[in-house]
Amino acid sequence: MYKYKRNILIAVLLVFSAFTISNTFTANAETINKKGVVRGEKNDNVKVEKDISDKYIKQKNIVLDNSFISLKLDQKVFANSKNYDVYVDNNKSEYLFENEMLVGYVKNVDLSEEKIKMSKEQFKNKKLSNSTNPYQDIANATALNLLPNGYSLSDYELKSVKFVDSYNEFVYNYVKHIGRYESNDSITIGIDLNGNVTSTLILDIGKYDNIDVSSIDEEDLNKFIKSNMARLHGNAEYEVENMVITTYDSKSVINIYIRYSENGTAGETFSYYI
Amino acid sequence: MKNKKIIMALILCLTFFGFLNKADAASGRFDIHYYEEPGYTSRKPTYTKAMGYLSSMGYSVYGYDYLDAIQTIEKMKTAAGFVIHMHGGPGRQYMKNNTLLCGKKGDATCRDINFLPRGSFQKMKIAIYYGCETGITTSSYGDICYETVNKGATAAVAWKVVTKIDEVNEWNRLFFEKTTNDTIVEGYRHADYWVRANIGNTAGDRMQNNRTERGNIYAKIN
Secondary structure (H helix, E strand, O other), X not given: OHHHHHHHHHHHHHHHHHHHHHOHHHHHHHHHHHHOOOEOOOOOOXXXXXXXXXOOOOEEEEEEOOEEEEEEEEEEEEEOOXXXXXXXXXXXXXXXXXXXXXXXXXXXXXXXXXXXXXXXXXXXXXXXXXXXXXXXXXXXXXXXXXXXXXXXXXXXXXXXXXXXXXXXXXXXXXXXXXXXXXXXXXXXXXXXXXXXXXXXXXXXXXXXXXXXHHHOOHHHHHHHXXXXXXXXXXXXXXXXXXXXXXXXXXEEEEEEEEEEEOOOEEEEEEEEEO | OHHHHHHHHHHHHHHHHHHHHHHOOOOOEEEEEEOOOOXXXXXXHHHHHHHHHHHHHOOEEEEEEOOEHHHHHHHHOOOOEEEEEOOEEOXXXXXXXXXXXXXXXXXOOEEEOOOXXXXXXXXXXXXXXXXXOOOOOEOOOEOHHHHHHHOOOOEEEEEOOOOOHHHHHHHHHHHHHHHOOOEHHHHHHHHHHHHHHHOOHHHHHHHHOOEEXXXXXXXXXX
């Protein structure tokens, strides 16, 4: 009887051990994906809240391109002074809301090898419409729709049009200049080869319109760059790649992107408060 | 006696199912190399922010702070995944003790991938080279991504521009967030979109429009 009980005990222990070993990694996955209320480290710029508690309104309905879409709150993202509520639809497409305003969406699209190859083949010689640039027409119309009342697309410059070969999308990027500076006030539209809008994003619309760039002391700005480069990188040669008005730590800044040479090529970014 | 047999059968079944359950998960060692320079923005988050996702996929994740090229390439031979975030140059990464990890042997300080036997990286599902201009091909140092895939890695990616540390840290986090469940190309698209939303328009342009991609981007790493 004693021997029988001992065997049962050993068996139970062995089963428990086997389960523990085989499921260690799965358990890790659950810890990361379900438990992580705030992910990241202390000084992170970006934090993601995945566990959405009952204090938030979890559902929302929108009309987009004449379609009625039901959305469910999936996560909250806190990124460099921005708070996004990220909703998802039944197709796992993501919709970003900032202060209850839809500022972008990224559709969940089929990126299988077969689909990508087929699309490339189909559109090799196909013309989307009689327009000389049908994709730009779509991008312009979409950008115009995204802008809130009172804003005009003519205030924006089409900064770049890129085709991302790996996922078959044209990316149209419009930016607003404030005086001689480019700003983070921008519109980005992704369009697939069929002319479907696959993603949109508007950033900081109108946020820097009231900045008086004539009050920026350029001499002081140059001194700031020079002294910080000397402090961090000694006599390393450098060049300013570009300067962009944006937000850092809830304040308007000029982000200065620098390329320098020190043990290879390297980049540095400074934020100059304005 | 009968009880013993039942118990043994039970143990065998459960152990077998346990391993079956694990068969879909990734396994092996995933190496993340970074260089912590005093006074600089930290590159360590390239490791710390990705390790949770990679562990959840089933990898054993290791972070290495500034090894030389010889040590690094030896580790690459047995790694299931490889990320490096250091200073770079066209076709090369700058490593400890003035050594270079290169596509081809551009000079005497190089430890080049081209020299390795075919199949050296056959376990490697992805290699990501973060550093300035590492994705540029030169006749001397070669194409580091092509050479990596040519030695057996499933996919490799690098950037052709000056990269910024905080942008890389975030793009890397977003990439592994997505590839926990999806393919490499879906990881690219997700990270491209969200780095623009989270960090800014300039960051989005830089990371999205300046890549050198080689290998099978439709593969999964999870």
